[in-house]
Amino acid sequence: MTTVQTLASTNGATIGYQTVGSGPSVIVIPGALSIAADFETFAGALAANFTVHTMERRGRGRSSPQDAGYCMAVERKDVCALQAHTQAAYLFGHSYGGRIALESARNSVLIKKVAVYEPGISVKGSIATTWATRYGHLVAQNKRLDAFVEFSKAAGPDRAKNTPRWLLKLLMPVVIKRHDLEKKLGLLESNLREHQEIARLDNANQDFGDISAAVMVMIGGKSDLPWVAPAVDKLIATLPRVRVERFPNLNHFGPDQSGPREVAEAVTAFFTN
Numbered sequence: 001m002t003t004v005q006t007l008a009s010t011n012g013a014t015i016g017y018q019t020v021g022s023g024p025s026v027i028v029i030p031g032a033l034s035i036a037a038d039f040e041t042f043a044g045a046l047a048a049n050f051t052v053h054t055m056e057r058r059g060r061g062r063s064s065p066q067d068a069g070y071c072m073a074v075e076r077k078d079v080c081a082l083q084a085h086t087q088a089a090y091l092f093g094h095s096y097g098g099r100i101a102l103e104s105a106r107n108s109v110l111i112k113k114v115a116v117y118e119p120g121i122s123v124k125g126s127i128a129t130t131w132a133t134r135y136g137h138l139v140a141q142n143k144r145l146d147a148f149v150e151f152s153k154a155a156g157p158d159r160a161k162n163t164p165r166w167l168l169k170l171l172m173p174v175v176i177k178r179h180d181l182e183k184k185l186g187l188l189e190s191n192l193r194e195h196q197e198i199a200r201l202d203n204a205n206q207d208f209g210d211i212s213a214a215v216m217v218m219i220g221g222k223s224d225l226p227w228v229a230p231a232v233d234k235l236i237a238t239l240p241r242v243r244v245e246r247f248p249n250l251n252h253f254g255p256d257q258s259g260p261r262e263v264a265e266a267v268t269a270f271f272t273n
Helices: 036-046 072-086 096-105 132-140 144-155 165-175 178-186 188-200 228-238 254-258 260-272
Strands: 003-008 014-021 025-029 051-056 090-094 113-117 214-220 242-247
Touching (some): 003 072, 025 072, 025 096, 036 254, 036 260, 254 260
Parallel strands (some): 025 090
Antiparallel strands (some): 003 014
16 A cells, blocks of 8 residues: 655755555655656556655655755755655666666665666757747746647657647647646646756766666667667766666656556566665
């Protein structure tokens, strides 16, 4: 059974998290435009061998909002607070959550293993934010679906980039479940802050040689996001202990949509061996 809990992080902030399973503790860190509930199937599959704590990052659920001081250091402190509370030795992160997991493992002897699925690392501008200005204006005007279209056109897969804006706007309410679309539209402000943080960290502080934990980097074979390959190459070149796991039939959303059980099986094997 899944329980929902909270704990205090830095500056009196509250961080929510969902817990399921029994055994050694694992922290799951969702990415941008995602919430803890998106990883329930993945967490449930891990729960056969682990106690799984899925974070509700700031700006989501019972957690405190992202304020003007939001940055990667804040995310890291939140993970460290949950790690201290749960004594977790294992981290899993998806996309931007993968970047947070790697940052949280820096100079830490407490984290033994880290698994990341297509971590959000920008190398020489590989994750562009040219869309951010127009996107921000549209959010300020409460044209939230238009803003999501703008983001999808710029940062999404090729099929989104090649679709006219007017058609993409018509298709989104059809191809995305209503609840899922409403959730994403409610996270647009957080999505902007998080991508601005990715851009700020582009090529900065990216020598991950200070991570002593063993790291498994996972890639979806059907992911057509151009920034994934440079990010993986960077990690292979700089991580002291790294292995790469490929999933030929999965896309960027393998852990939360297209193959949560398959990804969980690989993560379980990595954490237990």
